[in-house]
Amino acid sequence: MAAADVATLSPIDIPGLGKPLSEVAMGLSRITYNSLPGIEAQVQLHREHTEHIKALLAIIDRHSMSHFFGIHSAHRHGMLPNDTVRLEEDMGINGLTWNRATDIHNLNTRDIHTTFFKVNEAGLAPFEFAAGPSPVAGEEIPSEFLSEFATYVKDKGLTGLVSLEVGNFAAGQVKTAELEIQWGDKELLTVTVPVPALINAGMELVPTGWNLSPRDAGTHWAKLTKPVNTHRVFFDSTESVTPELLFVKLMEMGLILKV
Numbered sequence: 489m490a491a492a493d494v495a496t497l498s499p500i501d502i503p504g505l506g507k508p509l510s511e512v513a514m515g516l517s518r519i520t521y522n523s524l525p526g527i528e529a530q531v532q533l534h535r536e537h538t539e540h541i542k543a544l545l546a547i548i549d550r551h552s553m554s555h556f557f558g559i560h561s562a563h564r565h566g567m568l569p570n571d572t573v574r575l576e577e578d579m580g581i582n583g584l585t586w587n588r589a590t591d592i593h594n595l596n597t598r599d600i601h602t603t604f605f606k607v608n609e610a611g612l613a614p615f616e617f618a619a620g621p622s623p624v625a626g627e628e629i630p631s632e633f634l635s636e637f638a639t640y641v642k643d644k645g646l647t648g649l650v651s652l653e654v655g656n657f658a659a660g661q662v663k664t665a666e667l668e669i670q671w672g673d674k675e676l677l678t679v680t681v682p683v684p685a686l687i688n689a690g691m692e693l694v695p696t697g698w699n700l701s702p703r704d705a706g707t708h709w710a711k712l713t714k715p716v717n718t719h720r721v722f723f724d725s726t727e728s729v730t731p732e733l734l735f736v737k738l739m740e741m742g743l744i745l746k747v
Contacts, residue, residue, distance in 0.1 A: 497611050497635040499626040504602025504614040505634075505654075506626025513614065514573050514592045520606050520615040521574060524564040524648070527668065527709055531649050533561050534695040540644060541698055547640060549700055551633035555658040556624035558699030560707070562606055562651040565668055566676040576603065576618040579731035582685060583662070586731070587616070588677045605652040607641040612652060623656040657701040665693055665710040667743070668720035671729045676720075679734065685745050686710065 499506030503513035525531075533541055544559045568574065568589050575590040601622035605612040612634065641650055655661075663683040670676050683693070690712065697707035712721060723737055738744045 496631070497638055498631045499629045499634060502605070502612050502614075502626075502634070504605070504617075504622075505612070505629060509597040509600070509602070509614070509617075511592055511597070514595070514597070514617075515571070516613065517573055517615045517617075518568045518570070520608075520613045521564050522567050524562050524606070524615070527563045527565055528711075530561050530563040530696075532694060533649065537646070537649070540640075540646060540650065544637065544640060544650065545698060545700055547633070547636050551630050551636070553629070553633050554700035556628075556654060556656070558653040558655060558657060558697055560604060560651045560653040560697040562647075562649055563696070565678050574616045575600065576616070576680075578619070579679070579735070581731055581735050583682050584685075584731075584735065585680045586677055586734070587666075587680070589675065601654070603654050605654075607638045607647045607650070607652070609642075611638060615651070622654060624654065653697060653699070655699070657699045659701075661699075661701050663706060663708070665691075665708040666696070667710045667712075667738075669734070670720050670722045671734075672723060672725045672727075674725075674729070677729070679738070680707070681710070681738075681744055683708070687742055687744060 501507060503509050541559065548554050548557050571592050572589040573592055574587055575595070576585050576587040579586050600617045600619055602614040603618045604616040606615055637652060641647055664680050665683050665686055667679045667681060668676070669679055688710065692711045693708040694711050695706055696709050699706065721741070721743065727733060739746050
């Protein structure tokens with residue numbers, strides 16, 4: 489792609505970066521999310537595309553954006569119902585967060601921020617969100633960075649494999665792992681656990697996220713492989729899930745350390 493094309497992707501045109509989120513953008517994010525491959529079918533980037541991981545991290549570093557951006561495998565956990573988005577929130581227990589399908593109409597878009605973007609022909613499309621303000625303001629993000637990142641992803645045929653992650657990577661992070669939870673027949677959610685708190689016997693930690701934080705922590709998918717290769721954790725419960733109840737269940741199953 490010509491150099492003249494590289495400076496055309498402005499944060500003010502991207503919902504969740506420099507452009508405020510709207511219900512329309514949130515609705516479109518569900519379509520984007522549902523178009524992604526399931527976590528169990530994702531391409532393992534750390535094995536098949538290490539050169540692209542390095543190149544994309546170099547782009548982030550070259551534009552001095554490593555405090556705020558990383559890369560993540562593009563995947564979904566189940567299919568989102570109509571009028572919902574994936575929203576991450578702090579569980580309020582031992583550094584755990586959970587990510588659930590959340591009704592768009594129950595959200596104040598000023599109280600959440602975008603965490604993941606998929607590169608598409610129009611630029612960057614938001615597809616996951618988290619509670620609280622964004623760690624980076626739109627005016628802090630160079631258009632040249634976004635354009636170079638998107639151009640690389642498109643030119644290398646990675647639009648269905650790699651996403652751009654927004655986070656606070658400045659101070660370094662603890663390595664984390666994401667557990668996929670099937671809570672009875674009520675819902676499918678994920679829980680992100682600091683790896684030091686995880687009892688990973690019977691799990692394969694598959695790298696899914698990379699950044700340039702001092703600890704090079706990254707994120708992983710905790711793929712359940714024993715006693716059977718189910719990929720996810722099943723809880724046969726008719727109760728509504730709460731942070732406290734889920735935490736106790738994870739301890740009782742021997743998946744996280746007791747406190």
